[in-house]
Amino acid sequence: MTTKPDIPPGTTHGEFWDTFYSAEDRVWSGRPNAALVREVTGLTPGRALDLGCGEGADAIWLARQGWRVTAVDVSQVALDRGRGHAASEGVGDRIEWQPHDLSVSFPAGTFDLVSTYFLHSWLELPRERILRGAAGAVAPGGVLLITGHAGFPSWVADPDPDFHFPTPEEVLAGLDLAEGEWEVLVSEVHEEKMTDPEGKPATRVDNTVKVRRR
Structure with missing residues:
Protein backbone atom coordinates (compact mmCIF):
# COMPACT_ATOMS: atom_id res chain seq x y z
CA MET A 1 0.00 0.00 0.00
CA THR A 2 1.18 3.49 -0.84
CA THR A 3 -0.41 6.93 -0.82
CA LYS A 4 -4.14 6.83 -1.50
CA PRO A 5 -4.87 7.50 -5.20
CA ASP A 6 -7.75 9.54 -6.59
CA ILE A 7 -10.55 7.07 -7.35
CA PRO A 8 -13.59 8.23 -9.36
CA PRO A 9 -16.92 7.45 -7.67
CA GLY A 10 -18.46 4.19 -8.82
CA THR A 11 -15.14 2.60 -9.81
CA THR A 12 -15.31 -1.19 -9.59
CA HIS A 13 -12.51 -3.39 -8.25
CA GLY A 14 -11.87 -4.71 -11.75
CA GLU A 15 -11.64 -1.22 -13.24
CA PHE A 16 -9.37 0.03 -10.49
CA TRP A 17 -6.90 -2.85 -10.73
CA ASP A 18 -6.96 -3.00 -14.55
CA THR A 19 -5.99 0.68 -14.55
CA PHE A 20 -3.31 0.00 -11.94
CA TYR A 21 -1.70 -2.80 -13.95
CA SER A 22 -2.10 -1.06 -17.30
CA ALA A 23 0.03 1.86 -16.10
CA GLU A 24 3.25 -0.16 -16.50
CA ASP A 25 4.47 -3.12 -18.52
CA ARG A 26 5.35 -4.87 -15.27
CA VAL A 27 4.34 -3.63 -11.83
CA TRP A 28 5.96 -6.17 -9.49
CA SER A 29 9.47 -7.66 -9.38
CA GLY A 30 8.56 -11.08 -10.78
CA ARG A 31 9.98 -12.72 -7.64
CA PRO A 32 7.76 -14.76 -5.28
CA ASN A 33 6.85 -13.29 -1.92
CA ALA A 34 9.50 -14.10 0.67
CA ALA A 35 6.92 -15.37 3.17
CA LEU A 36 5.56 -17.82 0.59
CA VAL A 37 8.99 -19.31 -0.05
CA ARG A 38 9.73 -19.42 3.67
CA GLU A 39 6.46 -21.07 4.71
CA VAL A 40 5.74 -23.38 1.76
CA THR A 41 9.20 -24.85 1.21
CA GLY A 42 9.05 -28.39 2.58
CA LEU A 43 5.30 -28.87 2.10
CA THR A 44 4.27 -31.78 -0.11
CA PRO A 45 3.02 -30.30 -3.41
CA GLY A 46 -0.64 -30.78 -4.26
CA ARG A 47 -3.40 -28.41 -5.35
CA ALA A 48 -2.85 -24.74 -4.52
CA LEU A 49 -5.14 -21.71 -4.68
CA ASP A 50 -3.46 -18.31 -5.06
CA LEU A 51 -5.96 -15.56 -4.22
CA GLY A 52 -5.11 -12.13 -5.60
CA CYS A 53 -2.34 -13.54 -7.76
CA GLY A 54 -1.47 -10.29 -9.54
CA GLU A 55 1.10 -10.86 -12.29
CA GLY A 56 1.59 -14.45 -11.18
CA ALA A 57 5.03 -14.61 -9.54
CA ASP A 58 3.79 -16.71 -6.60
CA ALA A 59 1.75 -19.02 -8.83
CA ILE A 60 4.72 -19.55 -11.12
CA TRP A 61 7.01 -20.33 -8.19
CA LEU A 62 4.49 -22.82 -6.80
CA ALA A 63 4.18 -24.49 -10.20
CA ARG A 64 7.96 -24.84 -10.38
CA GLN A 65 7.85 -26.65 -7.03
CA GLY A 66 5.35 -29.16 -8.41
CA TRP A 67 2.05 -27.65 -7.32
CA ARG A 68 -1.06 -27.53 -9.53
CA VAL A 69 -2.20 -23.95 -9.12
CA THR A 70 -5.48 -22.09 -9.51
CA ALA A 71 -4.50 -18.42 -9.75
CA VAL A 72 -7.24 -15.85 -9.12
CA ASP A 73 -7.38 -12.09 -9.57
CA VAL A 74 -9.97 -9.40 -10.26
CA SER A 75 -7.79 -7.81 -12.96
CA GLN A 76 -7.91 -9.41 -16.39
CA VAL A 77 -4.83 -7.37 -17.31
CA ALA A 78 -2.90 -9.01 -14.46
CA LEU A 79 -4.19 -12.49 -15.32
CA ASP A 80 -3.22 -12.16 -18.99
CA ARG A 81 0.22 -10.94 -17.96
CA GLY A 82 0.63 -13.82 -15.53
CA ARG A 83 -0.44 -16.34 -18.15
CA GLY A 84 2.21 -14.97 -20.51
CA HIS A 85 4.92 -15.09 -17.84
CA ALA A 86 3.98 -18.68 -16.94
CA ALA A 87 4.15 -19.79 -20.57
CA SER A 88 7.58 -18.21 -20.98
CA GLU A 89 8.76 -20.02 -17.84
CA GLY A 90 7.50 -23.37 -19.12
CA VAL A 91 4.88 -23.93 -16.40
CA GLY A 92 1.77 -22.66 -18.20
CA ASP A 93 0.21 -26.12 -18.18
CA ARG A 94 0.34 -26.26 -14.35
CA ILE A 95 -1.64 -23.06 -13.71
CA GLU A 96 -5.30 -22.26 -14.30
CA TRP A 97 -6.05 -18.52 -14.37
CA GLN A 98 -9.50 -17.50 -13.13
CA PRO A 99 -11.05 -14.01 -12.97
CA HIS A 100 -12.96 -13.38 -9.74
CA ASP A 101 -14.07 -10.34 -7.81
CA LEU A 102 -13.75 -12.12 -4.47
CA SER A 103 -16.39 -9.90 -2.92
CA VAL A 104 -18.85 -11.44 -5.41
CA SER A 105 -17.58 -14.90 -6.45
CA PHE A 106 -15.10 -17.50 -5.25
CA PRO A 107 -13.32 -20.38 -7.05
CA ALA A 108 -14.84 -23.82 -6.57
CA GLY A 109 -13.15 -26.81 -4.98
CA THR A 110 -10.81 -27.56 -2.08
CA PHE A 111 -7.05 -27.19 -2.00
CA ASP A 112 -4.02 -28.45 -0.11
CA LEU A 113 -2.71 -24.90 0.08
CA VAL A 114 -4.66 -21.66 -0.02
CA SER A 115 -2.49 -18.55 0.04
CA THR A 116 -3.22 -14.88 -0.22
CA TYR A 117 -0.86 -11.93 -0.07
CA PHE A 118 -1.63 -8.31 0.67
CA LEU A 119 -5.39 -8.54 0.31
CA HIS A 120 -5.81 -4.82 0.92
CA SER A 121 -7.64 -2.28 -1.19
CA TRP A 122 -8.46 1.43 -1.21
CA LEU A 123 -11.94 0.34 -2.30
CA GLU A 124 -14.34 -1.21 0.18
CA LEU A 125 -13.49 -4.90 0.51
CA PRO A 126 -15.12 -7.57 2.72
CA ARG A 127 -11.70 -8.90 3.71
CA GLU A 128 -12.79 -11.02 6.68
CA ARG A 129 -15.54 -12.70 4.67
CA ILE A 130 -13.12 -13.46 1.84
CA LEU A 131 -10.58 -14.93 4.25
CA ARG A 132 -13.26 -17.10 5.87
CA GLY A 133 -14.06 -18.34 2.37
CA ALA A 134 -10.37 -19.07 1.90
CA ALA A 135 -10.38 -21.16 5.10
CA GLY A 136 -13.42 -23.03 3.84
CA ALA A 137 -11.51 -23.98 0.68
CA VAL A 138 -8.73 -25.75 2.61
CA ALA A 139 -8.84 -29.54 2.33
CA GLY A 180 -10.19 -28.19 17.65
CA GLU A 181 -10.27 -28.35 13.84
CA TRP A 182 -7.25 -26.13 13.15
CA GLU A 183 -3.64 -25.85 14.29
CA VAL A 184 -1.97 -22.43 14.36
CA LEU A 185 1.54 -22.85 12.93
CA VAL A 186 2.60 -19.22 12.53
CA SER A 187 1.21 -15.92 13.82
CA GLU A 188 3.87 -13.23 13.63
CA VAL A 189 4.97 -9.78 12.51
CA HIS A 190 8.16 -9.56 10.46
CA GLU A 191 10.22 -6.95 8.65
CA GLU A 192 11.03 -7.37 4.97
CA LYS A 193 13.93 -5.57 3.30
CA MET A 194 13.36 -4.20 -0.20
CA THR A 195 13.99 -1.22 -2.42
CA ASP A 196 11.77 1.82 -2.75
CA PRO A 197 10.43 3.13 -6.08
CA GLU A 198 13.73 5.00 -6.60
CA GLY A 199 15.80 1.85 -6.04
CA LYS A 200 17.01 2.84 -2.57
CA PRO A 201 17.07 0.41 0.41
CA ALA A 202 13.77 0.34 2.26
CA THR A 203 11.78 -1.76 4.71
CA ARG A 204 8.22 -2.91 5.15
CA VAL A 205 6.59 -4.58 8.14
CA ASP A 206 4.21 -7.45 7.33
CA ASN A 207 2.39 -10.11 9.28
CA THR A 208 1.83 -13.77 8.48
CA VAL A 209 -0.75 -16.24 9.71
CA LYS A 210 -0.37 -19.92 8.82
CA VAL A 211 -2.89 -22.51 9.99
CA ARG A 212 -3.42 -26.18 9.16
CA ARG A 213 -6.76 -27.94 9.02
CA ARG A 214 -6.53 -31.10 11.11
Whole structure:
Protein backbone atom coordinates (compact mmCIF):
# COMPACT_ATOMS: atom_id res chain seq x y z
CA MET A 1 0.00 0.00 0.00
CA THR A 2 1.18 3.49 -0.84
CA THR A 3 -0.41 6.93 -0.82
CA LYS A 4 -4.14 6.83 -1.50
CA PRO A 5 -4.87 7.50 -5.20
CA ASP A 6 -7.75 9.54 -6.59
CA ILE A 7 -10.55 7.07 -7.35
CA PRO A 8 -13.59 8.23 -9.36
CA PRO A 9 -16.92 7.45 -7.67
CA GLY A 10 -18.46 4.19 -8.82
CA THR A 11 -15.14 2.60 -9.81
CA THR A 12 -15.31 -1.19 -9.59
CA HIS A 13 -12.51 -3.39 -8.25
CA GLY A 14 -11.87 -4.71 -11.75
CA GLU A 15 -11.64 -1.22 -13.24
CA PHE A 16 -9.37 0.03 -10.49
CA TRP A 17 -6.90 -2.85 -10.73
CA ASP A 18 -6.96 -3.00 -14.55
CA THR A 19 -5.99 0.68 -14.55
CA PHE A 20 -3.31 0.00 -11.94
CA TYR A 21 -1.70 -2.80 -13.95
CA SER A 22 -2.10 -1.06 -17.30
CA ALA A 23 0.03 1.86 -16.10
CA GLU A 24 3.25 -0.16 -16.50
CA ASP A 25 4.47 -3.12 -18.52
CA ARG A 26 5.35 -4.87 -15.27
CA VAL A 27 4.34 -3.63 -11.83
CA TRP A 28 5.96 -6.17 -9.49
CA SER A 29 9.47 -7.66 -9.38
CA GLY A 30 8.56 -11.08 -10.78
CA ARG A 31 9.98 -12.72 -7.64
CA PRO A 32 7.76 -14.76 -5.28
CA ASN A 33 6.85 -13.29 -1.92
CA ALA A 34 9.50 -14.10 0.67
CA ALA A 35 6.92 -15.37 3.17
CA LEU A 36 5.56 -17.82 0.59
CA VAL A 37 8.99 -19.31 -0.05
CA ARG A 38 9.73 -19.42 3.67
CA GLU A 39 6.46 -21.07 4.71
CA VAL A 40 5.74 -23.38 1.76
CA THR A 41 9.20 -24.85 1.21
CA GLY A 42 9.05 -28.39 2.58
CA LEU A 43 5.30 -28.87 2.10
CA THR A 44 4.27 -31.78 -0.11
CA PRO A 45 3.02 -30.30 -3.41
CA GLY A 46 -0.64 -30.78 -4.26
CA ARG A 47 -3.40 -28.41 -5.35
CA ALA A 48 -2.85 -24.74 -4.52
CA LEU A 49 -5.14 -21.71 -4.68
CA ASP A 50 -3.46 -18.31 -5.06
CA LEU A 51 -5.96 -15.56 -4.22
CA GLY A 52 -5.11 -12.13 -5.60
CA CYS A 53 -2.34 -13.54 -7.76
CA GLY A 54 -1.47 -10.29 -9.54
CA GLU A 55 1.10 -10.86 -12.29
CA GLY A 56 1.59 -14.45 -11.18
CA ALA A 57 5.03 -14.61 -9.54
CA ASP A 58 3.79 -16.71 -6.60
CA ALA A 59 1.75 -19.02 -8.83
CA ILE A 60 4.72 -19.55 -11.12
CA TRP A 61 7.01 -20.33 -8.19
CA LEU A 62 4.49 -22.82 -6.80
CA ALA A 63 4.18 -24.49 -10.20
CA ARG A 64 7.96 -24.84 -10.38
CA GLN A 65 7.85 -26.65 -7.03
CA GLY A 66 5.35 -29.16 -8.41
CA TRP A 67 2.05 -27.65 -7.32
CA ARG A 68 -1.06 -27.53 -9.53
CA VAL A 69 -2.20 -23.95 -9.12
CA THR A 70 -5.48 -22.09 -9.51
CA ALA A 71 -4.50 -18.42 -9.75
CA VAL A 72 -7.24 -15.85 -9.12
CA ASP A 73 -7.38 -12.09 -9.57
CA VAL A 74 -9.97 -9.40 -10.26
CA SER A 75 -7.79 -7.81 -12.96
CA GLN A 76 -7.91 -9.41 -16.39
CA VAL A 77 -4.83 -7.37 -17.31
CA ALA A 78 -2.90 -9.01 -14.46
CA LEU A 79 -4.19 -12.49 -15.32
CA ASP A 80 -3.22 -12.16 -18.99
CA ARG A 81 0.22 -10.94 -17.96
CA GLY A 82 0.63 -13.82 -15.53
CA ARG A 83 -0.44 -16.34 -18.15
CA GLY A 84 2.21 -14.97 -20.51
CA HIS A 85 4.92 -15.09 -17.84
CA ALA A 86 3.98 -18.68 -16.94
CA ALA A 87 4.15 -19.79 -20.57
CA SER A 88 7.58 -18.21 -20.98
CA GLU A 89 8.76 -20.02 -17.84
CA GLY A 90 7.50 -23.37 -19.12
CA VAL A 91 4.88 -23.93 -16.40
CA GLY A 92 1.77 -22.66 -18.20
CA ASP A 93 0.21 -26.12 -18.18
CA ARG A 94 0.34 -26.26 -14.35
CA ILE A 95 -1.64 -23.06 -13.71
CA GLU A 96 -5.30 -22.26 -14.30
CA TRP A 97 -6.05 -18.52 -14.37
CA GLN A 98 -9.50 -17.50 -13.13
CA PRO A 99 -11.05 -14.01 -12.97
CA HIS A 100 -12.96 -13.38 -9.74
CA ASP A 101 -14.07 -10.34 -7.81
CA LEU A 102 -13.75 -12.12 -4.47
CA SER A 103 -16.39 -9.90 -2.92
CA VAL A 104 -18.85 -11.44 -5.41
CA SER A 105 -17.58 -14.90 -6.45
CA PHE A 106 -15.10 -17.50 -5.25
CA PRO A 107 -13.32 -20.38 -7.05
CA ALA A 108 -14.84 -23.82 -6.57
CA GLY A 109 -13.15 -26.81 -4.98
CA THR A 110 -10.81 -27.56 -2.08
CA PHE A 111 -7.05 -27.19 -2.00
CA ASP A 112 -4.02 -28.45 -0.11
CA LEU A 113 -2.71 -24.90 0.08
CA VAL A 114 -4.66 -21.66 -0.02
CA SER A 115 -2.49 -18.55 0.04
CA THR A 116 -3.22 -14.88 -0.22
CA TYR A 117 -0.86 -11.93 -0.07
CA PHE A 118 -1.63 -8.31 0.67
CA LEU A 119 -5.39 -8.54 0.31
CA HIS A 120 -5.81 -4.82 0.92
CA SER A 121 -7.64 -2.28 -1.19
CA TRP A 122 -8.46 1.43 -1.21
CA LEU A 123 -11.94 0.34 -2.30
CA GLU A 124 -14.34 -1.21 0.18
CA LEU A 125 -13.49 -4.90 0.51
CA PRO A 126 -15.12 -7.57 2.72
CA ARG A 127 -11.70 -8.90 3.71
CA GLU A 128 -12.79 -11.02 6.68
CA ARG A 129 -15.54 -12.70 4.67
CA ILE A 130 -13.12 -13.46 1.84
CA LEU A 131 -10.58 -14.93 4.25
CA ARG A 132 -13.26 -17.10 5.87
CA GLY A 133 -14.06 -18.34 2.37
CA ALA A 134 -10.37 -19.07 1.90
CA ALA A 135 -10.38 -21.16 5.10
CA GLY A 136 -13.42 -23.03 3.84
CA ALA A 137 -11.51 -23.98 0.68
CA VAL A 138 -8.73 -25.75 2.61
CA ALA A 139 -8.84 -29.54 2.33
CA PRO A 140 -8.31 -31.74 5.44
CA GLY A 141 -4.60 -31.65 6.26
CA GLY A 142 -4.15 -28.55 4.11
CA VAL A 143 -2.68 -25.16 4.95
CA LEU A 144 -4.04 -21.61 4.83
CA LEU A 145 -1.35 -18.95 4.48
CA ILE A 146 -2.21 -15.25 4.85
CA THR A 147 0.34 -12.46 4.63
CA GLY A 148 -0.70 -8.84 4.95
CA HIS A 149 0.90 -5.47 5.54
CA ALA A 150 1.31 -4.38 9.16
CA GLY A 151 1.90 -0.78 8.12
CA PHE A 152 2.88 1.45 5.24
CA PRO A 153 6.36 0.97 3.72
CA SER A 154 9.17 3.18 4.96
CA TRP A 155 9.17 5.46 1.92
CA VAL A 156 5.56 6.66 2.34
CA ALA A 157 6.02 10.13 3.81
CA ASP A 158 2.37 10.89 4.55
CA PRO A 159 0.54 7.63 5.35
CA ASP A 160 -3.23 7.67 5.70
CA PRO A 161 -3.86 7.63 9.48
CA ASP A 162 -7.34 6.19 8.98
CA PHE A 163 -6.22 3.08 7.09
CA HIS A 164 -6.19 0.07 9.42
CA PHE A 165 -3.88 -2.89 8.87
CA PRO A 166 -5.14 -5.96 10.79
CA THR A 167 -2.80 -7.57 13.32
CA PRO A 168 -2.18 -11.35 13.24
CA GLU A 169 -4.48 -11.68 16.24
CA GLU A 170 -7.24 -9.81 14.42
CA VAL A 171 -6.77 -11.98 11.33
CA LEU A 172 -7.11 -15.16 13.40
CA ALA A 173 -10.17 -13.82 15.22
CA GLY A 174 -11.79 -12.84 11.92
CA LEU A 175 -11.31 -16.32 10.50
CA ASP A 176 -13.59 -17.68 13.25
CA LEU A 177 -11.96 -21.11 12.98
CA ALA A 178 -13.82 -24.02 14.56
CA GLU A 179 -12.17 -24.97 17.84
CA GLY A 180 -10.19 -28.19 17.65
CA GLU A 181 -10.27 -28.35 13.84
CA TRP A 182 -7.25 -26.13 13.15
CA GLU A 183 -3.64 -25.85 14.29
CA VAL A 184 -1.97 -22.43 14.36
CA LEU A 185 1.54 -22.85 12.93
CA VAL A 186 2.60 -19.22 12.53
CA SER A 187 1.21 -15.92 13.82
CA GLU A 188 3.87 -13.23 13.63
CA VAL A 189 4.97 -9.78 12.51
CA HIS A 190 8.16 -9.56 10.46
CA GLU A 191 10.22 -6.95 8.65
CA GLU A 192 11.03 -7.37 4.97
CA LYS A 193 13.93 -5.57 3.30
CA MET A 194 13.36 -4.20 -0.20
CA THR A 195 13.99 -1.22 -2.42
CA ASP A 196 11.77 1.82 -2.75
CA PRO A 197 10.43 3.13 -6.08
CA GLU A 198 13.73 5.00 -6.60
CA GLY A 199 15.80 1.85 -6.04
CA LYS A 200 17.01 2.84 -2.57
CA PRO A 201 17.07 0.41 0.41
CA ALA A 202 13.77 0.34 2.26
CA THR A 203 11.78 -1.76 4.71
CA ARG A 204 8.22 -2.91 5.15
CA VAL A 205 6.59 -4.58 8.14
CA ASP A 206 4.21 -7.45 7.33
CA ASN A 207 2.39 -10.11 9.28
CA THR A 208 1.83 -13.77 8.48
CA VAL A 209 -0.75 -16.24 9.71
CA LYS A 210 -0.37 -19.92 8.82
CA VAL A 211 -2.89 -22.51 9.99
CA ARG A 212 -3.42 -26.18 9.16
CA ARG A 213 -6.76 -27.94 9.02
CA ARG A 214 -6.53 -31.10 11.11
